[in-house]
Amino acid sequence: MLEIDHQHGRFRTTSLEQLRALVAANGVVRFAGQRRDEVYGWMERTLVRHEYAGLPRPDKGVVRLYLTQMTGLSRAQVTRLITGYQQTGRVTAVSYQRIRFPTIYTPRM
Numbered sequence: 001m002l003e004i005d006h007q008h009g010r011f012r013t014t015s016l017e018q019l020r021a022l023v024a025a026n027g028v029v030r031f032a033g034q035r036r037d038e039v040y041g042w043m044e045r046t047l048v049r050h051e052y053a054g055l056p057r058p059d060k061g062v063v064r065l066y067l068t069q070m071t072g073l074s075r076a077q078v079t080r081l082i083t084g085y086q087q088t089g090r091v092t093a094v095s096y097q098r099i100r101f102p103t104i105y106t107p108r109m
Helices: 016-024 036-049 057-071 075-088
Strands: 003-005 010-012
Touching: 016 057, 036 057, 036 075, 057 075
Parallel strands: none
Antiparallel strands: 003 010
16 A cells, blocks of 8 residues: 655555556656755665565566656666665765876976
8 A cells, every 4th residue: 555644745655566556657656856865865765665685586676667767867877876775785876086197296307
């Protein structure tokens, strides 16, 4: 059953069957996160709630498609975030690390 939180205007899915139904609805409902932190936090809670690591492969595909449709992120981005979640247990933004050649100062002649 789909639970609706009337105070905050949110809903919570409680089963994989509901995820399949929402995925079949093809984007009728969408998560409206304002910032990246909100979206990533919601993704992490969803992965924990559905125990993503213990799901069989077809169910993982349903959860992945659900996250893609609800957040509006690309399939590749959702895959990267899920991979990070599986490695660290958190969905976080990876800080950008610029690779630079070392600066070498030579004396003038």
